[in-house]
Amino acid sequence: MDGSHMNGNGASAPFYLAQGDECSLFEAAYDNNLPLLLKGPTGCGKTRFVAHMAARLGRPLYTVACHDDLTAADLVGRYLLKGGETVWVDGPLTRAVREGAICYLDEVVEARKDVTVVLHPLTDDRRILPIDRTGEELEATPGFMLVASYNPGYQNILKTLKPSTRQRFLSLEFGFPAPAHEVEIVASESGLSVERVKPLVRLAGKLRDLKGQDIEEGVSTRLIVYAATLIAKGMPVERAIRTAMIEPLTDEEDVKRGLTDLVTAVF
Numbered sequence: 695m696d697g698s699h700m701n702g703n704g705a706s707a708p709f710y711l712a713q714g715d716e717c718s719l720f721e722a723a724y725d726n727n728l729p730l731l732l733k734g735p736t737g738c739g740k741t742r743f744v745a746h747m748a749a750r751l752g753r754p755l756y757t758v759a760c761h762d763d764l765t766a767a768d769l770v771g772r773y774l775l776k777g778g779e780t781v782w783v784d785g786p787l788t789r790a791v792r793e794g795a796i797c798y799l800d801e802v803v804e805a806r807k808d809v810t811v812v813l814h815p816l817t818d819d820r821r822i823l824p825i826d827r828t829g830e831e832l833e834a835t836p837g838f839m840l841v842a843s844y845n846p847g848y849q850n851i852l853k854t855l856k857p858s859t860r861q862r863f864l865s866l867e868f869g870f871p872a873p874a875h876e877v878e879i880v881a882s883e884s885g886l887s888v889e890r891v892k893p894l895v896r897l898a899g900k901l902r903d904l905k906g907q908d909i910e911e912g913v914s915t916r917l918i919v920y921a922a923t924l925i926a927k928g929m930p931v932e933r934a935i936r937t938a939m940i941e942p943l944t945d946e947e948d949v950k951r952g953l954t955d956l957v958t959a960v961f
């Protein structure tokens with residue numbers, strides 16, 4: 695497969711089709727101990743990209759899906775009761791810092807504000823993680839890299855990255871893949887033939903044009919992969935499109951009708 699690579703352990707990296715020079719940019723960030731921020735809509739390949747690069751670089755990967763209840767303790771660790779004893783248990787960020795792994799914080803803006811406090815000393819050249827509860831001050835093991843993502847489309851005034859945080863990261867903008875790339879990706883992921891994937895990608899393009907008018911966000915590459923997977927398994931095309939590419943976008947009946955008309959126009 696085009697985008698697959700062998701890592702140091704001989705295992706194959708997950709398939710990722712590059713859209714530009716993002717792989718060499720990631721490598722440059724990694725080589726120079728610089729944290730990286732990936733900006734872009736949901737389902738456009740950010741997580742796959744990080745998984746691919748981690749495997750290529752032969753680093754373990756800790757992925758954390760951030761949500762609005764996620765606290766610094768969830769990342770750093772906490773004391774837990776185990777068989778009557780209180781033991782310290784590292785969180786995913788601490789494990790990554792100790793092991794020299796890549797830590798990927800998906801949708802970092804969702805997390806509680808105290809998370810940024812632990813990220814700051816890790817993103818400057820000291821690369822340390824102070825653990826208040828244990829009194830430790832961990833220096834990042836070589837190979838540690840911090841990667842975060844956020845979706846600028848979801849931003850509101852309360853949920854935005856402060857300049858003091860975002861200016862600590864290199865930033866890479868992600869968009870949906872160009873149509874020819876997207877066809878290749880969806881065919882590879884779903885097993886559906888390129889000829890049958892093409893109209894799905896064309897439809898996705900038309901649905902994306904409606905972003906901001908009738909629908910909040912355009913259909914993701916992930917959803918096209920879902921539709922193609924269902925079709926490849928034998929589901930009628932119209933049913934698959936409805937479940938994977940229309941219903942996930944809106945709850946409004948009249949908008950759904952409008953989107954369905956687009957399907958008829960494309961197929």
Ligand code: ADP
Pocket residue numbers: 709710711712713735736737738739740741742743871879883915916919
């Ligand atoms: P994000 O993290 O941006 O929300 P993901 O990385 O989870 O999105 O991408 C969703 C799915 O889309 C992936 O599981 C994969 O099937 C597919 N995908 C998107 N872009 C690519 C790409 N460039 N190469 C390979 N697969 C891709």
